[in-house]
Amino acid sequence: MMTSLVLTLIGPDKPGLVGLLSQTIASHQGNWLESGMSRLAGKFAGILITEVPEDQADALIAALLDLESRGLKVTVERTVEPEPIESQVKFTLELVGHDKPGIVREISQALAKRHINVERLNTELVSGSMSAELLFKADADLSAGENVSLDELQDALEAIASDLMVDITLNS
CATH class of the missing domain: 3.30.70.260 (ACT domain)
Incomplete structure (x- = not known):
């Protein structure tokens, strides 16, 4: 065994x-x-x-x-192997924008509020191509129950993106 x-x-x-x-x-x-x-x-x-x-x-x-x-x-x-979760929707999130405190907090709170699981998260700071300013980039693999509304999530993330001045893309 x-x-x-x-x-x-x-x-x-x-x-x-x-x-x-x-x-x-x-x-x-x-x-x-x-x-x-x-x-x-x-x-x-x-x-x-x-x-x-x-x-x-x-x-x-x-x-x-x-x-x-x-x-x-x-x-x-x-x-121990977890019990398989039935009927999961898998999708990805990509984010890019000027670095500032609170980006991960705001996005993760929006996901948690909707019972969306972060299965993988990668983040990095990179130099902007047209300026020396640092850009924050993130990509995540996410999963949620079939009843999650990706349209409602997209709307909520767009509101956060506007406040944080970042671009967020969901891909299913």
Whole structure:
């Protein structure tokens, strides 16, 4: 029987951290499934899911926690597969505009109010092509029950976009 583990990790960015992590997982017969990792403000940060034979799980967890002595702080959570959610509508959101505080807060509150789940969110600051001003860009994968009104959501997001002076696009 296999056990799934979700790992979060952070440490000073340096070459070899992914290799160290993958070797630790492999040495316990683990399988690296999904991950997202980035260099953020000089730190290496990531999240990943791995499967490991049940009889290796405790040893792998101990080995992962021991990586802190080598500069990589790892948090481990055992998972169980959630019950499948019926009749989900999946769609994406793209946003671009001049950077200012509150963009993520405003958009996420509008989504939460409508019981829309953020399954993936990527954000970045980029230099504007015509100016040196920073642009905030976001893209998200979203899901909601079939009864969600994408037209009503679009209207609500357009009102927020106008206030924040950003462009928001929903794609189903």
